[in-house]
Amino acid sequence: MTSLTVRLSRVLKLADLKLPKRPRAVLALGVLALAVAGCGRTTLTGVTQDQLSAGAEPYFNVGPVTYQVQISRALNPFDSEDVQYLAGVKGAQNLAPNQLWYGVFLWAKNQSGKLQRSVSRFELEDSSGRIYQPTPLNPSINPYAWTSQVLSQNEIQPALDTTAGDGPTGGEVILFKVDQSIYSNRPLTLLIFAPGSTKPSRVSLDL
Numbered sequence: 001m002t003s004l005t006v007r008l009s010r011v012l013k014l015a016d017l018k019l020p021k022r023p024r025a026v027l028a029l030g031v032l033a034l035a036v037a038g039c040g041r042t043t044l045t046g047v048t049q050d051q052l053s054a055g056a057e058p059y060f061n062v063g064p065v066t067y068q069v070q071i072s073r074a075l076n077p078f079d080s081e082d083v084q085y086l087a088g089v090k091g092a093q094n095l096a097p098n099q100l101w102y103g104v105f106l107w108a109k110n111q112s113g114k115l116q117r118s119v120s121r122f123e124l125e126d127s128s129g130r131i132y133q134p135t136p137l138n139p140s141i142n143p144y145a146w147t148s149q150v151l152s153q154n155e156i157q158p159a160l161d162t163t164a165g166d167g168p169t170g171g172e173v174i175l176f177k178v179d180q181s182i183y184s185n186r187p188l189t190l191l192i193f194a195p196g197s198t199k200p201s202r203v204s205l206d207l
Contacts, residue, residue: 062119062201063194064112065151070171072190072205075101085173088141095177102178104190104205105171107158110151118157120148121193123200124176126185135175146172148195182207 059068075082077093085103086092095101102124110116124132137145143163151157157172158164164172174190182188186207191200 060201060203062192063197064110064116065118066109066111067119067192068107068171069190069203069205070105070107070169072102072104072188072207074207075103075175077101081168085142085144085175087144088138089135089175098180099177100180102176102182102188102207104174104176105169106146106174107156107171108151109156110153113153115150115152117150117195118148119192119194122174123191124178124205125189125191126178126182127187128181128185130179130181130185131191132176132178135177137173137175144173146174 059066061067075085077083077086077095082101082103083092086101092101104122104124108118110118122134124134126132139145139147144167149157156165158170160166164170188205188207190203190205192203193200
């Protein structure tokens with residue numbers, strides 16, 4: 001996603017409109033929201049099939065908050081941009097030969113009409129069923145770190161005029177250390193637990 005696309009996407013998101021729910025026939029490209037697991041609620045909103053084909057990412061709900069994965073990709077700990085997303089991670093450049101860093105950049109908006117807390121619990125699952133836990137990030141060191149926040153009505157995360165909100169992805173990062181085997185065990189699925197829920201919503205990710 002180019003910086004221009006991120007800026008345009010950010011402007012569209014800030015329009016104070018309810019995201020219209022639209023039926024979906026085929027979901028083939030981009031980040032695709034999948035069927036709901038248990039009591040977690042996942043709803044696709046506001047993206048047409050033409051927009052998906054052009055690379056747009058669908059919105060989805062986890063509990064009462066609306067989310068969007070801005071981008072998900074492998075991170076290079078020696079790259080001048082990617083090293084920022086790894087700030088505060090001890091030994092970030094000392095990966096084993098079969099390991100890599102994988103970042104999921106998330107955006108959120110509270111459209112519920114009352115205060116809501118954004119999610120704090122995530123897992124990453126490959127097609128073999130292997131589960132990866134996030135690598136903890138310290139937001140006082142890493143300004144791109146995803147951190148659960150209490151959002152007021154129509155508040156977004158990350159906020160504009162913040163390092164993450166104005167950054168290249170427009171999202172805050174959830175970081176995973178994964179094995180190279182994920183390339184053979186695609187797709188990857190992000191498991192997102194709404195506050196107070198033990199059963200996750202599931203979102204399929206690009207790799």
